[in-house]
Amino acid sequence: MSDGAPILQVNHTSRSYFENGKEFEVLKDITFELRDRDFVCIVGPSGCGKSTLLREIVGLDKPTSGEILFQGQPVRPEDPRMSMVFQSFALFPWLTVTQNVELGLEAHGAGPEERKGKAKKYIDAVGLAGFDNAFPRELSGGMKQRVGLARALAMDPVLLCMDEPFSALDALTAQNLRDEILQLWLNPDLPPSAVLMVTHSIDEAVYLADRIVVLTSRPGKVVKIETVDLPRPRNRKEPEFYGWVDEIYSLIV
Numbered sequence: 001m002s003d004g005a006p007i008l009q010v011n012h013t014s015r016s017y018f019e020n021g022k023e024f025e026v027l028k029d030i031t032f033e034l035r036d037r038d039f040v041c042i043v044g045p046s047g048c049g050k051s052t053l054l055r056e057i058v059g060l061d062k063p064t065s066g067e068i069l070f071q072g073q074p075v076r077p078e079d080p081r082m083s084m085v086f087q088s089f090a091l092f093p094w095l096t097v098t099q100n101v102e103l104g105l106e107a108h109g110a111g112p113e114e115r116k117g118k119a120k121k122y123i124d125a126v127g128l129a130g131f132d133n134a135f136p137r138e139l140s141g142g143m144k145q146r147v148g149l150a151r152a153l154a155m156d157p158v159l160l161c162m163d164e165p166f167s168a169l170d171a172l173t174a175q176n177l178r179d180e181i182l183q184l185w186l187n188p189d190l191p192p193s194a195v196l197m198v199t200h201s202i203d204e205a206v207y208l209a210d211r212i213v214v215l216t217s218r219p220g221k222v223v224k225i226e227t228v229d230l231p232r233p234r235n236r237k238e239p240e241f242y243g244w245v246d247e248i249y250s251l252i253v
Contacts, residue, residue, distance in 0.1 A: 005072065007159055007194050008034040008057065013066030014219075015052055025219035026052050030066070032213050032225055034159065038194040039185060041205035044215030045252060050198040053220070054163050057196065058084050070159070080108050083152035083192070085162040089144040091136045097123060098132045101151045108155075122150040125190060127180065142173035149177075153184070153191055160185075160192035164199055178208060182232070202252070206244045207234050214251045223251045 015027040027049040034040055042050050055061040057068055059077030068075050070082060083104070091100050101119040102110075110118070123132055126146040136144055145165060152160060162181075166174035184190050199205050205212050206228055214223045228244055235241060 004036055006033040006035050006069075007038075007071060008196070009067075009069040009072075010053075010057065011067045011069070013053075013056065013063035013068060015049065015056065015061070016064045027063070028219040028221045030215075030220070030222055032222065034194045034196060036193050038196075038211065039182075039209050040194070040196050040211045040213060041209035042196070042198045042213045042215065043200070043202055043205050043248065043252065044220055045217045046200065048215045048218050049220035050200075050215060051163050054084075054161055054196070054198050058082050058161050080104070080155045081158040083155045083157035083160050085145075085148050085152050085160070085165045087164040087167055089136070089141070089148055089168075091144055091147055093136050096133045096135055097128060097139075097147050097150075100136070100147050101154050104151060104155050118154045118156075119150070122153045123147075125153065125184065126150045140173070141169050142177060145169065145177060146180075149181070155191075157192045158194070160195045162195070162197040165197070166204070167200065178204065182208065202245050202248045203236070206230070206241060206248065207236065212248060214248060216252075226251075 010030055010032050013027065013030045017024045017026065030053060042053065044050055052061060056063050057075065059075040070079065098119045101123060102115040105115045105118060120132065123129065126149050128143060128146050128150065131143065166177055169177065185192065185195055197208065209228055212226045212228060214226065215221065216223055226248060230240060230244065
């Protein structure tokens with residue numbers, strides 16, 4: 001973790017919904033931060049508000065109280081310095097791989113040549129060279145998620161947010177993509193500077209993250225923020241790895 005100014009600050013945020021005069025708390029007093037070169041995972045029981053928290057961080061929802069700051073300023077959903085990879089592939093079936101990757105760039109006013117160049121760069125970077133003109137129906141699940149990743153990276157984001165991006169994939173494809181995400185993140189010539197990922201898999205969080213934000217059941221509160229000090233590449237068969245999985249699991253249950 002860098003000693004510089006935080007990229008992201010989540011300060012005492014809570015989220016409630018109101019129905020028929022009753023308050024339903026989803027998140028309560030959440031506080032943590034990300035700095036340059038951080039890879040942070042958020043884990044917790046189903047329904048604890050993990051995805052709601054991520055939507056607030058990228059500006060698609062607002063906390064009931066508290067504040068979320070990105071590079072010292074309130075978050076804005078249109079800020080291109082934050083990109084999102086969704087659990088569903090979220091591709092337009094009538095657009096080619098290149099056209100899907102170009103969408104964000106086009107929305108932010110990039111010209112045709114810039115869009116084409118960046119799309120090509122990141123399509124190749126995520127292992128889809130040669131599939132530029134393919135349509136989503138012609139791609140496997142793993143390839144579709146790579147398109148979503150390329151679309152997010154094409155914005156050159158400072159912060160990449162991911163909401164259970166591998167949960168819809170088979171085990172082997174998911175593991176390959178985890179390793180590719182790590183390689184992209186570790187490459188200083190490619191974005192992002194930091195990664196924030198929601199996952200329901202404790203094993204996945206221990207494999208990927210430098211730090212793990214552990215939430216309770218609803219309303220989600222921070223039980224503990226664990227710093228995973230295992231060297232990379234991490235071996236799931238080592239006792240130390242299982243020790244970390246057990247530690248995180250014990251905090252949730």
